[in-house]
Amino acid sequence: MLIRPERPEDIEAISAVIAAAFREAEHSAPPLEPGGDPGEVPLVAWLREDAGWIPELSLVAVDGDAVIGHVLATRAFVGEVPVLGLGPLSVLPARQSGGVGASLMNAVLGVAEEMSEPLVGLLGDPAYYGRFGFLPASAAGVEAPDPDWGDYFQIKTLSSYRGSRGLFRYAEPFSRL
Numbered sequence: 001m002l003i004r005p006e007r008p009e010d011i012e013a014i015s016a017v018i019a020a021a022f023r024e025a026e027h028s029a030p031p032l033e034p035g036g037d038p039g040e041v042p043l044v045a046w047l048r049e050d051a052g053w054i055p056e057l058s059l060v061a062v063d064g065d066a067v068i069g070h071v072l073a074t075r076a077f078v079g080e081v082p083v084l085g086l087g088p089l090s091v092l093p094a095r096q097s098g099g100v101g102a103s104l105m106n107a108v109l110g111v112a113e114e115m116s117e118p119l120v121g122l123l124g125d126p127a128y129y130g131r132f133g134f135l136p137a138s139a140a141g142v143e144a145p146d147p148d149w150g151d152y153f154q155i156k157t158l159s160s161y162r163g164s165r166g167l168f169r170y171a172e173p174f175s176r177l
Contacts, residue, residue, distance in 0.1 A: 001062070001068070001100065002061070002062050003059055003062075003103055003107040004059065004060060005056060005058065005060075006055075010060055010067055013060075013066070013067035014044065014060065014067055014070045014090075015037070015041050015045070016067075017067055018037075018038070018088060018090040019038060019041050020090075020093055021040075021092065022038035022041075022088070022090065023037075023038055024093075025038070028040060029043065039177045043088070044070075044088065046173035046176060050074065050172060050173050051171075052074040052075035052076070052085075052171030052172070053074060053171075054074060054075060056111055056115065057072065057111055057112065057115075058070070058071075058072045059104055059107050059111070061100045061103060068091065068095045069089075069090060069103075069104050070089075071086070071088075071101075071104040071105065071108045072086070072088065072089075072108075073086045073087075073120060074171040075171055076121060076170050077168070077169045078119060078121075078142055078164040078169075079164060079165070079167065081118065081166075082118075083119040083121060084112055084120045084121070085120075085121050085122065085168075085170040085174070086120050086121065086122040089105065089124075091104070102131075106132070109132065109156065109158075113158050113159060116159075117158055117160065118157065118158055118161040118162060118164060119142075119156070119157050119164060120134075120155065120156045121142065121153065121155045121170075122134065122153075122155075123144075123152055123153050123154075125152065126151050129154055130154075132156065134155065134156045136150075136153070136154055137153050137154055137155040137168065138153075140155055140157065140165070141163075142164070142165060142166070142167075142168050143166065143168060144168060145167070145174075155168075
C-alpha cells in the first residue's frame with residue numbers, strides 16, 4: 001500500500017470509495033436525492049471547487065493501481081485563525097480494520113504538521129480518533145459548529161498551535177449538507 005496525493009485521474013475512484021465507505025455508515029450524510037450516493041460524495045466534489053481546498057491534503061491509499069482509501073483536510077477557522085477541518089476519511093469496506101485508515105490519518109496529520117498548521121478539527125467517533133491524539137474540542141475552548149455534537153467534535157493541536165479559542169468553522173461546502 002502507498003499513500004500519495006490524489007491525482008485528477010483518481011477522482012472517479014475516490015468517489016466510488018467514499019460511496020462504498022459511507023453507504024451503510026451509521027452517521028453518514030443523507031443522499032441529496034433518493035437512492036443517490038451518500039452526501040459525502042458531493043461534499044468532496046464541492047470542496048475541490050472551494051477556496052478552502054488544499055491539494056496537498058487530499059491523499060489516497062493505493063494498492064497496486066486501485067484506490068482503496070481517501071482522506072481530505074480543508075481550510076477551516078477557529079474564530080479568525082486558519083486551521084484545518086478533516087473529513088471525510090473513507091476506506092473500502094473490504095479493507096477496513098486493516099490499517100488503511102490509520103495510515104491515511106498519520107499521513108495527513110504529518111503533512112499538516114509539515115505545513116505548520118496549528119490545529120485539525122473533525123467530527124467522528126472519539127474511540128477511533130483518540131488514538132491519533134484527538135480530544136474533545138470543548139476542553140481546549142474550541143466550540144463545535146453544532147453544540148449537539150458534544151465530544152464527537154474533536155481537535156488535535158499541532159506544534160504551531162498558539163491557543164486559538166472560539167467557534168470552529170468548516171469550509172463553506174460543509175454547510176450544504
